[in-house]
Amino acid sequence: MCQDSTLRAVCVAGPSDSGKTSLVEELVSRLGADGRVATVKSIHHEVEIDTPGTDTHRHRTAGAETVVGITPELTFDIATRGKRNPHEPDGDALLESDDREIRALSRGLERLARRGYDTVLVEGFAQSPLPTILVGERDPSAVGGPVIGRGDDSIDDLVGTIRSLEGLEFSHAGTPTDETDC
Structure with missing residues (x-):
């Protein structure tokens, strides 16, 4: 049975070939010691x-x-249902948005929250309102969420910052679920 849950979600944003995937790999390895980690x-x-x-x-x-x-x-x-055809908002979305791409991300995060993940690292989706780690040369005004770190910060500092984040809350009350969503 699904339960209410919180989920720490962080965006890793930057231009192509700036090191985003390498940073995500390192963060997953370190954060996995704390609990379940997923990536998007x-x-x-x-x-x-x-x-x-x-x-x-x-x-x-x-x-x-x-x-x-x-x-x-x-x-x-x-x-x-991908970016072009996400579910319509149902009033209980983690990330409220009229943008189809952000709605698709929100639905993915909701599924991961229902499945009991503790942390999700999102590579891309720079316009999401999630806390963001900037990698490479990118202006902070080019992202939708607050900048919480940079790719050249120490991995210990980035992990500490992620661990200190307040989780997104998602209540499953009134949300249709089935076993594949949990």
Whole structure:
């Protein structure tokens, strides 16, 4: 059963090839000692993450809104609602926004909160209102959230700052959920 939860979420923003992914890798490694860590990556182009012809691909193209695949080592889910077609706001969103991309991010964060993650590192989504670590040459006015650090800060300082953040609260009361959302 899903429960109310809090979630620390931090955006890592900067231009391409500035070191965002390397920083996320290091932060995940360090923050994993504190609890469950997930990541969200903004991808600006279409990619096929499900091999055409596989059973999961066939399920999705037949019309399933969500397909869950379970292998001996991994579990994954593929949902048909990306940045172009996110769920409509339901008044209980973590990040209120009229922007489709931010609504899609909010829904992803809500799912991760329901699944009991403690921290989510978001690579990209620079216009989100989340606390942000800037990497590379980027003006702080180019991001939507408060700047809490820079990519060249010490990893210890960044981890300490993330650990001290107040979590986003998400109440699941009145929100339809099922086992795949928990």
